[in-house]
Amino acid sequence: MERTLARHLHDNLGLYLLVGFFFLAGIIAGTVAVNFLEPQQVSQMGSYLGKLLDQFNGEGPAFNYAAYQALMSALKEMGLVWFLGLTVIGIPLIIGLVFFKGAILGFTVGFLVQQKALAGVVLSFLAILPPNIIQIPALFLAAVLGISFSISLMHSRSQVGGAILPRFLTYSFLMLLVAVLLIGGGLVEAYLSPFFARAVLAYF
DSSP states (O other): OHHHHHHHHHHTHHHHHHHHHHHHHHHHHHHHHHTTOOHHHHHHHHHHHHHHHHGGGOOTHHHHHHHHHHHHHHHHHHHHHHHHHTSTTHHHHHHHHHHHHHHHHHHHHHHHHHHHTHHHHHHIIIIIHHHHHHHHHHHHHHHHHHHHHHHHHHHTTTSOGGGHHHHHHHHHHHHHHHHHHHHHHHHIIIIIHHHHHHHHHHHO
């Protein structure tokens, strides 16, 4: 298992660096975008943030709904990457998705810190970081798998169609495993993050 993973990382190091670069670029773009919000936008988003944080004080159905939303989000995201990997034009779209995810993360953390100061920093570490420890590597892996399979399709145009089937089945199985990781991250986001968020909000 370790040798397989090491070989995968070695063979796809360039793709991981590419995906990491665009994810980092997205984080930077999202963080910078916070400084260009209009006062009215800041007020509206501040109000939305307040309502969102207030929901962390809820119990029961609210948490169940959050878990459902997290699970559906993970499955939709993985399904989209899987589908894009089946198309030759999917490569730039997968990279765009990675950039967008980075931008959302950068914007969220940047806005939290801007609005909540120290509490925002603590919330970022305790509420946002835990699920992303799982979700970001899973996203990177899914993106690399999708790009790799898309590249293999371009190289296989001149080959017999049946030769693609084993790779397609392997690709789909691996993406299913990555989906399980994303679901795990979604459950952490739904249940563990609100717990830490409530603790932070109670302290500050």
